[in-house]
Amino acid sequence: MPKNTLVRDLRAASALVAAASLGLMLTGCSSYDGHSPADARGDAENGAKVADGTVDCAKERCIALTFDAGPSEHTPGLLDILKREKVPATFFLLGKNHVVKHPDLVRRIAAEGHEVANHTWSHEILTDQDPDAVREELSRTQDAIAEITGREPTLMRPPQGRTNDEVTKVSRELGLAQIMWSATAKDYSTTDSKLIKKRILDQADRDGIILLHDIYDGTVPAVPGIIEELKKRGYTFVTVPQLLAPGHAEPGKVYKP
Template identity: 45%
Template sequence: MRLIAAAVLATALLIPSTAHATSSPAQATSSTAQAALTTAPPRKQAPSVNCAVVKCLALTFDDGPAKTTGPLLDILAKHRAKASFYLIGRSVARSPGLARRIAREGHEIGNHTYSHPRLTELPGEDIAHQLDRTQRLIAKATGRAPATMRPPYGATDDRVLSVAESLGLAQVMWTGTTEDWRLREERAIRRAVLSMARRNGVILMHDPVPATVEAMPSILAALKKRGYHLVTVSALLRGRPLSPGETYPPRK
């Protein structure tokens, strides 16, 4: 019997919610200022991992927490690997215990909006609402507001970055994406990860995709055999915090 039930659907998390509270620009500004005060730098990676010396790779997971997140955390712990999780606010509201566990086990948490909309299609006050609401939910669950965000679908522009900066958030993108939501097959996902793995790379996956979690033991074993240390995005930066409004990896 497979570890993860195929009935768990990642796509359920990708349907944007239209029923969120609206706010005036003045209210959004006030909310933004409060959230920026709560933003804290990510917890540092264990000092034994020095990415200036060893070969590091950051595995990142979007769209959780989900039913599959717990088994993924078990696998990461077994392989002594760290990762970065970009969480959806409404999912944190449903599963705050999973968000707490992610933080407690030394992984990094970022903001992935409240309901997964394309931020570039929203007015500024709604972008602020999506990010601010999620900041508060994650802070309530874990005791710390994220210092980074990742825009759903990678949809970003200068306006999105400006709002993120006003909230004290940097933007984390990726060097390679598995498109696991489309592949949905263990071997294909494994091949995708291994083909794009490179030193200081940032690989995008989705923890609500069951096949991704099923593939992780073999992915982690193969990456470690190649000499990779699997770390958080912050560890790749070797202790340098990202500035609000900064994008990493840098946009070309």
């Protein structure tokens, strides 16, 4: 191989490695064996069907709204929007300074038919922790939510989407499935509600899981426009468990569209 060609090929390979590394840093995701919503539906017991009166996402164009790191002072307005639009959502709640600070909001989220899920106690990156610390981060939030709602969550979302074998093992022990996402507005980096809306609409797809945060100023004002446009496109909004039905999220497994 000519020297110039070899150098060019090495540079191209290096560029690809750098791009992949940058992509990993930007998304915050680790390597894992992910299962899609369609996989979960396919794993359902033979003959299993969705409950009467509920959405069959194998037939309908479904999408799931999820909100991380609340509840906060923005959550009541969000719940008002969801109630008005008859849209269910999944809330991955943060324990410290959120669940314990806003028990009435946690109670309201559950009472209004939304899925209550776990986003750890203090948003520590779980892959940086030893197993006991991971267990503490998840179990404290499990206990706090159960004390308020009477039910422990069955879903969790690791901060920044970072997981590994140890996180998976602890999640399995605690009866928690890990839920990732397919669309994010990176609303932690902007207060521009129009931009948040555009980013989500550009990424929305069938069986998608949308990641937003109900703790940032620009997010909740973007939600009505997101809902309106996706309804026009023929989407039906569901919780994450509804998206997987008649299958169900198995503890420890990672689900990502």
